Amino acid sequence: xxxxxxxxxxxxxxxxxxxxxxxxxxxxxxxxxxxxxxxxxxxxxxxxxxxxxxxxxxxxxxxxxxxxxxxxxxxxxxxxxxxxxxxxxxxxxxxxxxxxxxxxxxxxxxxxxxxxxxxxxxxxxxxxxxxxxxxxxxxxxxxxxxxxxxxxxxxxxxxxxxxxxxxxxxxxxxxxxxxxxxxxxxxxxxxxxxxxxxxxxxxxxxxxxxxxxxxxxxxxxxxxxxxxxxxxxxxxxxxxxxxxxxxxxxxxxxxxxxxxxxxxxxxxxxxxxxxxxxxxxxxxxxxxxxxxxxxxxxxxxxxxxxxxxxxxxxxxxxxxxxxxxxxxxxxxxxxxxxxxxxxxxxxxxxxxxxxxxxxxxxxxxxxxxxxxxxxxxxxxxxxxxxxxxxxxxxxxxxxxxxxxxxxxxxxxxxxxxxxxxxxxxxxxxxxxxxxxxxxxxxxxxxxxxxxxxxxxxxxxxx
Numbered sequence: 001x002x003x004x005x006x007x008x009x010x011x012x013x014x015x016x017x018x019x020x021x022x023x024x025x026x027x028x029x030x031x032x033x034x035x036x037x038x039x040x041x042x043x044x045x046x047x048x049x050x051x052x053x054x055x056x057x058x059x060x061x062x063x064x065x066x067x068x069x070x071x072x073x074x075x076x077x078x079x080x081x082x083x084x085x086x087x088x089x090x091x092x093x094x095x096x097x098x099x100x101x102x103x104x105x106x107x108x109x110x111x112x113x114x115x116x117x118x119x120x121x122x123x124x125x126x127x128x129x130x131x132x133x134x135x136x137x138x139x140x141x142x143x144x145x146x147x148x149x150x151x152x153x154x155x156x157x158x159x160x161x162x163x164x165x166x167x168x169x170x171x172x173x174x175x176x177x178x179x180x181x182x183x184x185x186x187x188x189x190x191x192x193x194x195x196x197x198x199x200x201x202x203x204x205x206x207x208x209x210x211x212x213x214x215x216x217x218x219x220x221x222x223x224x225x226x227x228x229x230x231x232x233x234x235x236x237x238x239x240x241x242x243x244x245x246x247x248x249x250x251x252x253x254x255x256x257x258x259x260x261x262x263x264x265x266x267x268x269x270x271x272x273x274x275x276x277x278x279x280x281x282x283x284x285x286x287x288x289x290x291x292x293x294x295x296x297x298x299x300x301x302x303x304x305x306x307x308x309x310x311x312x313x314x315x316x317x318x319x320x321x322x323x324x325x326x327x328x329x330x331x332x333x334x335x336x337x338x339x340x341x342x343x344x345x346x347x348x349x350x351x352x353x354x355x356x357x358x359x360x361x362x363x364x365x366x367x368x369x370x371x372x373x374x375x376x377x378x379x380x381x382x383x384x385x386x387x388x389x390x391x392x393x394x395x396x397x398x399x400x401x402x403x404x405x406x407x408x409x410x411x412x413x414x415x416x417x418x419x420x421x422x423x424x425x426x427x428x429x430x431x432x433x434x435x436x437x438x439x440x441x442x443x444x445x446x447x448x449x450x451x452x453x454x455x456x457x458x459x460x461x462x
Contacts, residue, residue: 014282016044018426018441025445027245038254043235052308062224069439079237089320110215114172117212132167157185175324179335284402292416303361308394317341332368333359333378
């Protein structure tokens with residue numbers, strides 16, 4: 001006689017930070033919760049690695065401080081992490097000048113997704129040139145066609161070009177979208193990336209005025225925090241907190257299907273089936289689409305290379321904490337983070353004479369950052385420092401196959417999940433970044449806890 005599958009209050013599919021956050025909240029309230037992670041470790045986009053003999057982030061390395069969500073979670077869960085601000089140098093942008101030379105300049109201090117609050121500011125003119133800055137300064141006085149707010153919404157590239165001119169799009173908006181969101185400005189909308197800015201634009205009728213109300217007063221790149229020793233420690237501590245609260249966390253447990261039932265759902269794994277009152281999907285968008293029966297195109301992977309480089313000219317931090325590249329810059333990398341220039345703790349840990357850089361591949365499927373020679377070429381182009389292949393001591397490649405959330409897949413996944421009574425957390429539901437993902441995950445946990453379960457306060461044995 002086959003034993004009936006054991007019932008759990010909640011089964012969470014996926015083991016990223018959103019999943020761990022929800023699991024901790026539910027378990028500490030007495031719910032029976034199981035986390036199923038297909039890979040060999042939880043943490044999602046927070047991943048640990050060793051480069052130049054130092055434990056470093058191979059995934060996300062910072063979070064935005066536009067919400068207090070990360071800090072609140074760390075305090076409430078008593079996570080043993082210490083937050084760290086980036087060093088004050090700020091980030092740069094690389095762009096093509098006349099005659100094909102590559103120019104570099106600090107990112108404008110007051111801007112949102114590259115759109116400036118004051119196009120006449122010296123740091124904006126330095127990037128756009130005088131002609132580009134003059135055109136951008138006209139935005140505040142341009143007439144506004146109200147049809148711009150009707151469907152379909154223009155892409156961010158179309159909107160920025162129409163309002164500010166092509167230089168803002170090419171040298172600021174497009175590089176920031178590619179490096180921060182891993183998508184072209186021609187494939188996303190402002191309302192999707194920054195709903196608050198879109199709403200202010202609707203209210204004020206000028207993007208310049210809207211940006212002016214929201215742009216940070218500090219230098220570009222300062223509205224973030226990291227964790228001493230690496231952001232991966234946040235996920236490691238959160239896993240410990242969830243386990244202590246009573247959550248069951250299983251790795252190497254790929255889910256093959258989810259079958260809704262009248263009392264919840266059945267979660268099918270290899271060789272076993274779990275039943276749950278609630279199922280929460282916390283995977284990447286393509287994986288979520290597959291489990292929900294939604295057709296979704298395979299997204300290009302996000303590819304990152306972390307390298308140790310020994311060259312004295314990097315001691316002066318020529319591009320501050322890093323640099324993003326305009327599309328016309330001839331480089332296989334679209335962005336570079338100078339890790340030990342950005343984080344004080346990293347500077348203290350990395351051996352003397354060695355620097356650690358993170359390079360984000362421009363075309364994840366085309367290679368170009370696989371060898372010391374290719375890494376040296378990218379660092380040389382983006383920083384202006386003469387780096388030779390022999391200076392590159394270590395190259396650690398990282399690839400994320402299911403990290404890019406497109407609006408089309410996001411909408412389809414949300415619709416399918418709603419129709420099946422399955423909950424969504426993570427980037428596919430909340431948008432990109434821990435500042436959005438963590439508050440959303442905690443809100444979902446609070447909603448689930450508002451409904452009592454037959455096993456309230458009772459621990460099940462798996």
